[in-house]
Amino acid sequence: MEPTKDQTLWMYQKMVTSRRFEEIIEKIYLEGKTPAFNMANGPIPGEMHLSNGQEPVAVGVCAHLNADDVVTATHRPHHQAIAKGVDLKKMAAEIFGKKTGFSGGRGGHMHIFDPDVNFACSGIIAQGCGPACGAALSRQMQGKPGVAISFLGEGAVNQGAFHEAMNLAGVWNLPVVFVIEDNAWGISVSKEDSTAVARNDVRAAAYGMPGFYIENNDPYAIFDIAGEAIKRARDGKGPTLIEIETYRLAGHFMGDAEGYRPEGEKDALFKKDPIPRMRSRIIADGVATDEDLDAIERKAQSQVDEAIAFARESDLAPDTDALTSVFAA
Amino acid sequence: MEPTKDQTLWMYQKMVTSRRFEEIIEKIYLEGKTPAFNMANGPIPGEMHLSNGQEPVAVGVCAHLNADDVVTATHRPHHQAIAKGVDLKKMAAEIFGKKTGFSGGRGGHMHIFDPDVNFACSGIIAQGCGPACGAALSRQMQGKPGVAISFLGEGAVNQGAFHEAMNLAGVWNLPVVFVIEDNAWGISVSKEDSTAVARNDVRAAAYGMPGFYIENNDPYAIFDIAGEAIKRARDGKGPTLIEIETYRLAGHFMGDAEGYRPEGEKDALFKKDPIPRMRSRIIADGVATDEDLDAIERKAQSQVDEAIAFARESDLAPDTDALTSVFAA
Amino acid sequence: MSDNIANERKFTIARAMAESIQQEMQADERVFVMGEDIGALGGVFGNTRGLLDEFGKTRIRDTPISETAFISAAVGAAQDGMRPVVELMFADFFGVCFDAIYNLMAKNTYFSGGGVNVPMVLMTSTGGGYSDAGQHSQCLYGSFAHLPGMKVVSPSNAYDAKGLMTAAMRDDSPVVYMYHKGLQGMGWLGTEAGAQVNTPEESYQVEIGKAKVVREGTDVTLVGLAMGVHNCLKAADILAKQGVSAEVIDLVSLVPLDRETVINSVAKTGRLIVVDEDYQSYGVSGEIIATVTEHDISKLKTSPKRVAYPDVPIPYARNMEQFCLPNPNKIVAAYTSMN
């Protein structure tokens, strides 16, 4: 499958939006955290996992989704959230812990829920695999359209929850696609040190489903394979496993000294930054001009700025909100 | 690999011992439970999972082990325990809940531990996979000889613990062999309804290890493949996965009405009872005579009778023993 | 209603649960059941018997032995508009899937600020007494009730069993429904006759979060749950013969906990004995005592007592297990030792 012009520009725009969003989050995160870096301080406290470099995965997959489709994401959710179309203002406000955030500040950056676009994430490794199967089952049982995507990291694949969900998806022929972002690292542990096989696509056969590995963090290739997989799911032909080589340009979380990375790894990754690469290709393919893309970038920037301003200006929830929303209203 | 005469007769003897042991356990289990079947009553209370029909798996694998090697078994452990050489008297006494049992009656039939031959089991599905890896790791780290065998059922393979342990074994190249007893049922749920693939040997590739499927509940084929796998493990060549077609001649546990079995299934299984089949083959191969085998059967019976008598005659532990052995002495 | 008809509706808890689920499935398309052996077998403990025939394999769904997968799938389905009922065969197995329960099912409503509801029921069997040993006999009430975001109930009789199940399925929050094997009415597990009571045919709800005074009394308050209630009632009978009037409270629900009913009873009797088949320390028995004493210690005439499971794994041998279990005589002895 090849993206249309609109799809191509949509993918580029979402990649840029995600990148700009995280660049500013990164800056604000450090406010109040210097000279002494203490996670608890500043307008954005807690852990912060950036997805810079991994944007192609999110856009290549989500280009095929609409609001009805379901996405379960991970502790590193921003790029996926943005590609799935979550409300950027509410997400920013959530990250700032404000009343106007999705949960009014109860959840935070690892717990972004936008029910309008069926987006959820969680801080526990592989915890989204089962819920994705459940949403897919719900659609299958109700005869309603919609597929579910479970994103996870290459380190997460060794968690039992992944295996159980893969088997369930296989045995019940569920409309679900498992998408592994292989950024080579699970915090400080390399894929080689954690995983008995070099590529997880070979694990698909263990569940009777097709498996694919996509190299080189390429949004076009991702669009292609993911599109086929999502179509198969929509057609009732069952689940697929896709692993995608991607790059984590930042540390595992902010504050990570990254001493475990081999010399030179980061430089090499930055040289392959997918955003300039896609920009060049768009131009080379004659799909859009530099001016078109500049306009897209400006638009992305202004959306991000607006969202951040909204978050900054919003009020905190009252302290006592901590005690509500434990049960359904 | 082919069994020597001694090995062949050893396998036959262990199969018969296991069968005789369970036949008498089955009878005694029903004492005090008629006319009203209440699990709590009689000299042997609680759940009882018989392994009749699955003996070939136990002997074909354990023929290659010595006391130093480690076995982790399941809720259906008798055949494996006997093939591994646990003390039959203490096992019987444990099942009777007596002071002379392995744990003095604290554990019971699902919790048979014989440290002298490194045998353990547990009542939680797939719970033995991790400990088998750990024992294998211990040997690898200490440079001590010994392999570990993790037995599990075909239903257990869909549990997360199996997947995690398989990957660990693969990535650390551990001397461990996973042996799946495919008796077609997990309680009332068929393999087809629970497992996304027809045969679990295909799952070995997901962990970079060799996988085998053995048909027809054949002790000779099991001896062959298991022998190669155990040799590979001993030689430092890493783990193996073996799935074995076997037959559960009884219900899941005693009291199971087995209404879920298709018409005629049990009759067909009984016709393929592995013990008479092996007997015929031994005779046909000229490895032993009817008289030899009768002698073996008599010996098995008398060992079993002795063990049961020991268990019957042993005292219960004092009630207050319930409160001891919680922590190491 | 003639005696005959009344007796026909003297249900076991297993049957009461199955009827509740059946009626709710008839009334609400979104309700379905998942779990191990809940289809052809009708549930190892009988609580889905007959449902496969009526509703078929799509809505009565046997699962692989993958508790994490199917419980978290239930969460995903519940968030997508379904109302799943899932079975964890034994509470003892919670360790293989507790993340899906306490960190996912119980917290997504909070994490989403109410944006997402998780209307599901997790039913699970508890309790020992039939020598099923240390991985198949635990109650673990405290383990579930300690963690926020899930309601936790446990019926002591068929009437409550049906009404609580219906209430649980209609609740928009996740409910953990713990049923005691010894009360279930499966012959092969023994049968506590007191659990089999008249059970109305029409659908009804028993309120979650409300304790019941099941026997009134003036001298001592006995507090129990599930099997504990029957032990308390039997102890009350013995005490009555000794001229002691015991009030018995069936907690019915641990979360929310009806603290008021307990406090009011102790305000009247001045004495408290808590009965719990779960492990003694850091559990239900401590919480009930703390609830009463932190409210107003002066209402207690003497030190409260507990008759709970000692802090040891559950032994297999019948004599040892019975030695550990709460029973009416231990409750009577606890009263007798009060000064």
Added chain:
Amino acid sequence: MSDNIANERKFTIARAMAESIQQEMQADERVFVMGEDIGALGGVFGNTRGLLDEFGKTRIRDTPISETAFISAAVGAAQDGMRPVVELMFADFFGVCFDAIYNLMAKNTYFSGGGVNVPMVLMTSTGGGYSDAGQHSQCLYGSFAHLPGMKVVSPSNAYDAKGLMTAAMRDDSPVVYMYHKGLQGMGWLGTEAGAQVNTPEESYQVEIGKAKVVREGTDVTLVGLAMGVHNCLKAADILAKQGVSAEVIDLVSLVPLDRETVINSVAKTGRLIVVDEDYQSYGVSGEIIATVTEHDISKLKTSPKRVAYPDVPIPYARNMEQFCLPNPNKIVAAYTSMN
């Protein structure tokens, strides 16, 4: 010892833990460490820093993200003669592997009647206060302490941290070692200065199962654990200024629980406030209150109080989280409200 040297040995808990493990690994070949990011990274919370360089990848073993596999592998290795130390990065993750912990590690000694020992240490981080939200900030003390077969300890300072870790590694039973992130001394998590104390270089043990009276007093007993101890000490300072003499008890160990030290203290002061960062209901706070009242209620002059985490998931926003956490002022207020 000069002040200088003394200050050099003013260790963080992270360093104290690492030194204890280092010394034990030097002394005992059987000790090794497994866990996520405990190698090159030195542990997310610094407690294995430097060990990889000294002992290499075989004994300092980064694992896949497979807590069930590596914790149950530790059980298998322990039963085979090794003495593993394993790390569960956050206690919050216990739900993915609790079967391996509570049903396997904690019970095999019992199931084997002592035939098999499981000498291993499970170390895990606890606690919040830095806005890591509801799946990364829990204490779960009660969840571990409720279940039989494992010892459970939690140090409040570096001296105890080192000695408890050494004792844990030498114990033939499984020990769960819970360290509070806010005490760890990692700058990026903030630093409780009171946790950094002089820590002897030579190997030593702190007894598991023994509470410590860390401040003597006569008017009220404040009971805490880990971070709670520091909250109690600060509250005691404030109370002292108001002329109230508070005794502070550091429980150090939840299993075994040193009930006697608590009971004796309350016998002296007549007042009890329990401080716990774990969820309030069905947990540590209830158990301590029950312990004191069931022993002899007459020793309490007034209703006991608790300052514990409310029964809600842990919110992310700083203001909400701080609102929920125990703190010295809440303890003082609890005292003030006592009649």
